[in-house]
Amino acid sequence: MARYFTDEHEWIDLEGELATVGITDYAQEQLGDIVFVELPDVGTVLDKGGDAAVVESVKAASDVYAPIGGEVMETNDALEEDPALVNSSPEEDGWFFKLTVADRDELEGLMDAKAYKSFCDSL
Amino acid sequence: MSDNDDTETPEALPLDAWHRAQGARMVPFAGYAMPIQYEGIVTEHQWTREQAGLFDVSHMGQLMVTGEGAAEALEALVPGAIASLKPGRVRYTLLLNEAGGVIDDLMVTNATEWIEGDEDEGIEGRWGEPAYYLVVNGATKWDDIAHLREHLPDEVTLTHMEDRALLALQGPNAAQALGRVMRGVPDSLVFMQSTTYQFGEWPLRITRSGYTGEDGFEISVPAEFAEGLAGRLCAEIEVRPAGLGARDSLRLEAGLPLYGHDMDETVDPVSADLTFALTRKRRESGGWMGHEAVAKVLADGPERKRVGLKIEGRLPAREGAPVFAGDAEIGRITSGGFSPTLGQPIAMAYLDAGHTAEGTEVEIEVRRKRLAATVVPLPFVEHRYFRGS
Incomplete structure (x- = not known):
């Protein structure tokens, strides 16, 4: 399983033809206490870089973008009950949605874990 | 809050290094670098509701208006009664423009000092020169100062106390904590009362008020002693630092309006649901800037x-x-x-x-x-x- 990162602080896991998307630990740390996550409807077709979800923290609303294009197949229902999962387990239990991989070429330019870490360190 | 972000480099407040040492995340606000949070907004919010949070509000403007006729001069600019405000008492009031719009909301304290007499010499104690301590919003303080300078008469002096920091200790256990540090001070004040207090070398002004809906105190301290005071208060078991984020969520729960968001120069105090700040007698007698416009809204309804x-x-x-x-x-x-x-x-x-x-x-x-x-x-x-x- 390969994990990639965007410079907007989303992560994406590839598992065969399906990809799982969430926001990084760095992102949740910056957002602070998350009180609501607005997820896309299953069946929504997302474009790479387009609006995919909205995270509401106590402070403000922030957009989450699709790291690649594809159709949303599943969303994380647990976030409805417990949005704070994004704070406590951003890169595992706090995942946002799963989507099909429309075009593998869109993974080009995403960062691996090492590159993302040095990107965060530079911020 | 985002529309208060300045693009220019924000100025550092007296407690800047202290905040950073406490792990604060600093953001630009009202032209200053301010701590938005330390541990987390919700944690600091709940701590303040249950224990006591210490907020740095040094961005706010601390002004002193002094001189014979200071009360009357202020009354010409605000709808609240100032002349009848006793020494040591505090009033929430508003600076209004001619159209009745809110230029700012502020706290006015009668800070007139009592001058002790001398029995042996047969000199009686008396009140000193009239003095009014004003606390105004950080983002609006320069406009407030310009407005006051333009309209206050020459014999009244306006001083911007730029050399002072302001700390707010807020929460149900604020009095207990403060009482341990400064014995007797909380017992000498109830809500909306204020006193000067000499804490060792530090000349403080302590007011029982705040912006969280909780019991608490606002403490004005010379900037050079601000770090000492913040450390001293946070050494108490009940007290933890709290940032601007918690300050905003606390004041929202308390229903307290935030200037520039919940009211501004386009809104009159009646529409802003601040009619309580219009002293009853003065609603009819007038004699304050904006009275005509506000009286019309009072009569017609907003x-x-x-x-x-x-x-x-x-x-x-x-x-x-x-x-x-x-x-x-x-x-x-x-x-x-x-x-x-x-x-x-x-x-x-x-x-x-x-x-x-x-x-x-x-x-x-x-x-x-x-x-x-x-x-x-x-x-x-x-x-x-x-x-x-």
Whole structure:
């Protein structure tokens, strides 16, 4: 399983033809206490870089973008009950949605874990 | 808060290094680098509701108006009674423009000093030169100062106390903690009373007031001693630093308006639901800037009014979101967020007359979705000010 990162602080896991998307630990740390996550409807077709979800923290609303294009197949229902999962387990239990991989070429330019870490360190 | 972000490099306040050492995340606010949070907004919010939070509000303007006739001169600019305000008493009031719009909201303290007599010499004690201590908003202080300088008469002196920091200790255990550090001080004050206090070398002004809805104190301290005082207070088991984020969510729950968001120069105090700040006698007698315009709104009733809204579900509605009754847009959210105490989103909005009654059901549009909301009385969370035992 390969994990990639965007410079907007989303992560994406590839598992065969399906990809799982969430926001990084760095992102949740910056957002602070998350009180609501607005997820896309299953069946929504997302474009790479387009609006995919909205995270509401106590402070403000922030957009989450699709790291690649594809159709949303599943969303994380647990976030409805417990949005704070994004704070406590951003890169595992706090995942946002799963989507099909429309075009593998869109993974080009995403960062691996090492590159993302040095990107965060530079911020 | 984002519209207060300055693009220019924000100025450092006296406690800048102290905040950073406490692990604060600093953000630009009102032209200064300010701590938005240390541990987390919700944690600091809850700590303040249960124990005591220490807020640095040194960005606010601390002004002193002195001289014979200072009270009368201030009364010409604010709708609150100042001449009848006794020494050591504090009043919330407003600076209004000619059109009745709110230039700023502020706290005025009668800071006139008592000068001790000398029995042996046969000299009686007396009140010194009239002095009024004003605390105004950080983002508006320069405009306030310009406004005051323009309108105060020459014999009245306005001093901007730029060499002082301001700390707010807020929460149900604030008095207990402060009492341990400065014995007897909390017992000498009830809500909206103020005193000077010499703490060792440090000349303080301590006021029992705040912006969280909790009991608490605002302590004015010379900038050079601010770090010492902050450290001293945070050494108490009940006290932890709290940032601007918690300050905003606490004041929202307390139903307290934030200048520049919940009111500004385009809004009169009646529409802003601040009629309590118009001293009853002076509503008719007038003699204050903006009286004519405000008297008209008082007589006719406001076209729109600031109200509280409780929102169903968990999605918060933010400033600027439109409010609907059916298809008709009837107002806008002026501040909104998630209430940690109530566990649901709350907001303040200006709604057209006819939709402001308690229990009125409305809808708020957030990202093309309609959220159900109900008009509720303010505050959302009851105030717990100490008014005496």
